[in-house]
Amino acid sequence: MTLLEISGLTKAYPGVVANKNVSFSIGKGEIHALLGENGAGKSTLVKTIYGLVRPDSGTMTMKGQPFTPTDPRAARASGVAMVFQHFSLFDALTVSENIALGMDNPPLRRDIAARIQEVSRTYGLPLDPMMVVGDLSAGERQRVEIVRCLLQSPELLIMDEPTSVLTPQEVSILFETLRLLSSEGTSILYISHKLEEIRTLCHHATILRHGVVVGTCVPKQTTSREMAELMVGATLQAPKRDHATPGTALLRLQGLSVPAPHEFGTALKDITLTVRAGEVLGIGGVAGNGQDELVAALSGETTVPDDMIEWQGKAIGRLMPNDRRALGLCAAPEERNGHAAAPDMTLTENALLTGRTRMQLANRGIIDWAKTREFAQTIIEAFDVRTPSTETNARSLSGGNLQKFVIGREILQRSRLLIVNQPTWGVDAAAAAAIRQSLLDLAAEGSAVVVISQDLDEILEVADSFAALTDGRLSPPVSTKGLSLDQIGMMLGGAHDMETAHVDA
Amino acid sequence: MDINPILLLAALMVASTPILLAAIGELVTERAGVLNLGVEGMMIMGAVAGYIVGHSTGSPLAGFAGAAAAGIGLSLVFAILTQVLLTNQTATGLGLTLFGMGLASLMGQGFEPALPVTVSKIAIPGLSSIPVLGPILFQHDAIVYLSILLVLAVYLVLGYSRAGLILRAVGENHDAAHALGYPVRLVRLLAIMFGGACAGLGGAYISLVRVPQWIDGITAGAGWIALAIVVFASWKPWRLIGGAYLFGGMTVLQLNIQGDGGKIFGVTVPVEYLSMTPFVATIVVLVVMSAGRAPGSLGKSFHASN
Structure with missing residues (x-):
């Protein structure tokens, strides 16, 4: 069953065509990858689906109905939710306040904390609703965004480069969550340039280049190299490296310690290191x-006491x-x-x-x-x-x-x-x-x-x-x-x- | 020294009210991410407009309404320049102060008050007869009560309502608020207008109650102090009361000392030093206490395409 169908979508900005006659469709419960280089038009495309950009021409249909969101509120009302690449969170506000902001009809303050805990338990995304977001790690911040989306029970979840700031363990937790969602019937539009991830996670992929769809594939049956070459439109060279024997020590850190520069910063603690x-x-x-x-x-x-940093034997802190x-x-x-x-x-x-x-x-x-x-x-x-x-x-x-x-x-x-x-x-x-x-x-x-x-x-x-x-x-x-x-x-x-x-x- | 502490404390509340009003308006504006340095200009516009309307109609209510309208009018100039034409907020705010002071001076020139205006005191039944506290806290005019109620209202709205949460979100990260579909410019426009109305009321309180007459430059830096107090209060409404009352208290105290011959414990202090004390005290406290974090988007222009 098709959830969202996009056909002939075109959007031009002065001097550049961001999307040209783009068509593809996402089925119910499908994890669909959108692949492309920077400037290939992925952002414009998802912004169109999320109601932030209005297309010049072309149509979108959601569950058989014409879908023309005029703003994110309308898109959310139709069941579209989005996790942004650069997290759209508010550092000085708490987790529950951040989540309330992303909802159109938020429950009362005391109920929202309970619902956050309920959803985060169900999907294995532990979160403390009363924490201030500025104190959270990148992985935790992303969880806030995901929980914010899930609380609205979306039918289509858009994820823009979700793993770029996560540790491998956090990535596998995320993938578990996404697979669970997919099995429950939620469709996911997954944007990434990490081809291995797309191969492990996604059912279908649409590849964009210069605003045009240049190919589709089933990622599990396609090699990363093939996908990358479709994306770039040229053959790729893996970096060549020779393991050279390191030479003389250039830089030496001795017990480098620096207090945190601001409230949300991190203090450096006793770092000792030699770089050759x-x-x-x-x-x-x-x-x-x-x-x-x-x-x-x-x-x-940041300057530090002189002897903490040594450059070829000379203190330069x-x-x-x-x-x-x-x-x-x-x-x-x-x-x-x-x-x-x-x-x-x-x-x-x-x-x-x-x-x-x-x-x-x-x-x-x-x-x-x-x-x-x-x-x-x-x-x-x-x-x-x-x-x-x-x-x-x-x-x-x-x-x-x-x-x-x-x-x-x-x-x-x-x-x-x-x-x-x-x-x-x-x-x-x-x-x-x-x-x-x-x-x-x-x-x-x-x-x-x-x-x-x-x-x-x-x-x-x-x-x-x-x-x-x-x-x-x-x-x-x-x-x-x-x-x-x-x-x-x-x-x-x-x-x-x-x-x-x-x-x- | 022969200073009656009860009268002093009661006068403190009156002296502080204009600053408290202007500061609570500016606090809301800044929490929405807009730095409006035109508070002084909007206050003095409120002062002259309130004086003219009040003395033309004889109604203090009309006077204060006119003052709020004048404050809003001047704030709209700021709003259009900074939110629509995306001018620099610092420069525009400074310009607004200069413009407001000049315009107020022009409007006030040659104005002859026609009717007297009296702002009556309202003694709150029961509470006002409490010894000591009654005369200090509960025998004031309506605007004094209004200023405190406004602080309470701002505290509740910012902390507990959805509208307040959206306003804080807009001030904290306007790009994120826009991405979630909130009308950044509309929220800021309303916040700027609220700031203008409050500054206008504060100005009118000076020209209709505290002084009460029209003199060129009557606000005498009260708008700048209001701006400073917002920072000193770390953008928290309750702390504003402390800041405003500290400044007001120092003002009243030094006036009383001046009236007493300028003697502090028998030592004669020159008038200039006495006049300086409220400003010095406020700045010292500001420097010692300022530890708050400003709203993330404060003073930055927002353009939807970024």
Whole structure:
């Protein structure tokens, strides 16, 4: 039985057609995957179903009736619920207040807590209704969103990149929940770029490229490579890596401790670590366990007592970011718009912002714009950044393109040690592969790379050694050779003493 | 020193009322995520409008209604600029204060009061005859009671009603509120108007009750103090009363000391220092106590396409 049928949906924005004549259908109880690169039109499509975007032409039918939601309220009334990619939660409000906000006819305050507990027990999603959302982990926050949807007994649940912030254990809990829902007759529209997940979970897949449906498949009978190639429209190369013998120690952290910078931050606790030339170190962990704080302490945004950080034998804890960059210690933080790049400045200006010192783009305080533009142009060419020109604002680039620019900018200024946080978050498969390859190339040239990521597949793909960051503490690094996702999951759970588990393996 | 503490405390409530009114309005506006720095301008517009309408009709009720309308009118200018034309809230608010002060001065020029306005005190039966507390708390005019009831109402609405929850959600994360289908701009428009009405009432209370006459620049920084108190109160309604009464109390106390010859325990203090004390005390307390967390979207422009 068909629940939702979409036919001939078209939506154009000035200068770009987001969806062109898109048709597909979702059956009752079906888990349907929507696959596509960034900018392929997945977001526009689900926003149309959720009533946030109105199509230019085309029709949708829900259970045989025409379906034209004018706003999310109307979509919810028709049985559509959505879990957003960037969680639409309110940090300062409690779990039950957040859930009440997502419902059109919320029950009384005292009843809602009971209903939350009931639903969270039924679907194995433990939650405390009175907790403030700002104090929750990413996995718990997602549970809030899911419970919020489930309380309305939806017929179609839309999930936009739900696993990108979860640990492997949390992912398997989520999949159990989704399978249970599907068996009860709830249809699920599942958006992801993680092909293995789609293969284990989804019944059908529709693949979008440049706003057009380019194929459909049954994921269980299709290889990841085939799906990825349909999605990208080209053949993909897996990153190549040579395990080089690590060289001399570049960076040494000795008992690095930093108090939490704000109410919802994490304190770093006694981190000791050595990073050697030619080494790729992966640091895994669920968001909010000190990643941002660690990047800030390493890049110099947070200064620490001098002897906590040593660069080739020299204490540099008190140095500011530009002084550290001058030494070759560069960083690309997680948030592209507003942290790694200034969104409303051009690519040329952004190239100057971190490249000034090492690339000598300014002479006695006077900016050499010709040289800066040339540097920006070099990054654009070397890293295949799709942009009209060097004078385009950073904000108008897609996530993947801006990320390639930001990472390329650090690599091309000959970093000796590059720290990247979530280098491929929200980036499409082709760009992600290019970024990972460039990190490996940098290491092969004798620089060190520290990759902080929540995507454990990514860490296993690029890193020589792995360390887990939990609640501001860093486990001793272990070699990634022969390390399984289960072992990593245990390390992330806080079981730091990996020696026994490692020997067993 | 010869200061009657009962009269002092009763006067404290009167002196604090304009600030409390303006502050509760600004608190609602800021909880919706809008920083309106035009409180001073809206207050003085309320002061002049209340004075003109009140003395033209002879009715204090009409005066206060006119003041609220004038406050709303000026706040709508702010609302259209910041919510529709997406101007910077800080700059627009500052501009609004300058504009309001100039316009009020122009309107008040040459106005001759026609009819007298008296705002009568309402002694609450029973309670007002309690010794000490009765004269302090329960022998005031209706606006004093209204200001406290408004704080109570705002506390209840923000904390316990769906409308209040939506308002807080809009102020905390406007993108998420929009994604859930809540009308961010409408909620903010209403919050700005509420802020304007409250500031107007506060202004009129100065020109019709506290002073009571029209003088250029009559609000004398009360709007700025109201803004500061909202922060000092960590955006919590009940704390506003503490902040407003601290400022009002210091004002009344220093006036009494001035009337007493400027002597504190026999030491003569220059008038300038005495006039300064309410501001200094409020700022000191603000610095010591401010630990609250501002609404997440405070002062940021919202555009639906982002």
